[in-house]
Amino acid sequence: MELQIAEINKTHWNGDVYEPSDDTFLLVDVLQQHAKAWNNKWPLCCVELGSGSGYVITSLALLLRQVAGPSFGHPAAHRRTCQLLAVDHSLAAVEATRNTLQAHQVTEVDVIAASLLGPLVDKLRGSVDIMVFNPPYVPTPDEEVERGGIASAWAGGYRGRRIIDRVLQLLPELLSPRGELFMVTVAENEPQGIIEEMLGFGFLGRIAAARQADEEALQILHLWRQPAGLDTGAPAPGQ
Ligand SMILES: C[S@@+](CC[C@H](N)C(=O)[O-])C[C@H]1O[C@@H](n2cnc3c(N)ncnc32)[C@H](O)[C@@H]1O
Known part of the structure; x- marks a missing residue:
């Protein structure tokens, strides 16, 4: 049974808002495939x-x-x-x-x-069960990050990692013990490197899906806490 998702003809955007694209659809495909697992592991708090x-x-x-x-x-x-x-x-x-x-x-x-x-952040500390993020992941000059306007939907700075790394730093304090992150990345963000880096903070990871879309090699990175947790005392991710 295919589970129902949002309909594009009921979805709103304009010139100031990111139009749903291949990255958006790949992320939703993964959530759709994964949804039945939440029946056994019911999430109490989800954030996009x-x-x-x-x-x-x-x-x-x-x-x-x-x-x-x-x-x-x-x-x-x-x-x-x-x-x-x-x-x-x-x-x-x-x-x-x-x-x-x-x-x-x-x-x-x-x-x-x-x-x-x-x-x-303080209110949600340790309580987010599902976090979803399609970040600004395109490598750009750092000055373009969060400069406002529609460009802030994609401008990711050096290696496309400026916003991604800020979110990775928040993960250890935000996610609940069974928390998981689903995040869009492209090859330039080095998602496999992110998985290895996050291992040191008690997270396991995998590439849940990959798709080539025009010039972009898209992947959905899925990270979750190791059951027992692991604190290596290493510096915060992305530093
Ligand atoms: C690539 S778009 C994804 C939009 C939508 N989730 C999708 O998948 O189609 C990135 C979104 O992140 C927002 N964004 C960028 N930097 C942000 C920040 N620092 N805090 C909150 N939102 C941010 C942008 O405004 C934009 O809507």
């Missing part, structure tokens, strides 16, 4: 960083609804719930995400404007 049009967070909310429902042995009356949060630093993206959620009648997601998680 950089929600853009809202296509990904809407798909995630719909997937969770389905695996929590009657076809998976949970009577509708006892449907399990999950706290869902979408964050983007662009006000245009926040508005697009809200419109896309509304067009799909998804009301269970809070949408906030913040850079990465802003002041929410």
Whole structure:
């Protein structure tokens, strides 16, 4: 049974908001393939960083609804719930995400404007079960990172890693003991190197999917905590 995801014709974006593209669709494919596993390992808190049009967070909310429902042995009356949060630093993206959620009648997601998680980091510490991120991953001059406008949707600075590395640094404090991250990368970000680096912080990883799209070798990086955790005392990831 194919689980339902967001519909592109109900998804909102404009010239100031990242249009759902191959990277977006590859990320949602992986979430769709993985969703049945959440029936056994029910997430209580899910966050999408950089929600853009809202296509990904809407798909995630719909997937969770389905695996929590009657076809998976949970009577509708006892449907399990999950706290869902979408964050983007662009006000245009926040508005697009809200419109896309509304067009799909998804009301269970809070949408906030913040850079990465802003002041929410303290509140969410140790509690995020699923984190999803399609970051600005394109290698660019560092001055282009977070310069505002639509370019901040893709400008990733040196090796495309400036924003990615800030998020990797947050992972050890944000993710719950069973927390996992699904993140888009391209070859220039060296995803295999990220997996090796994160091993030192108690995370295991794999490339969950790969696809060549025009000039981009896209991969979805899946990281999760090692069951027993491992603190090597190494410097924070990306430093
Ligand atoms: C590649 S787009 C992905 C959009 C959408 N999630 C998708 O997959 O189609 C990256 C998104 O991250 C947002 N973004 C970039 N830097 C950010 C930051 N520091 N904090 C929050 N959002 C950020 C951009 O505004 C943009 O919407």
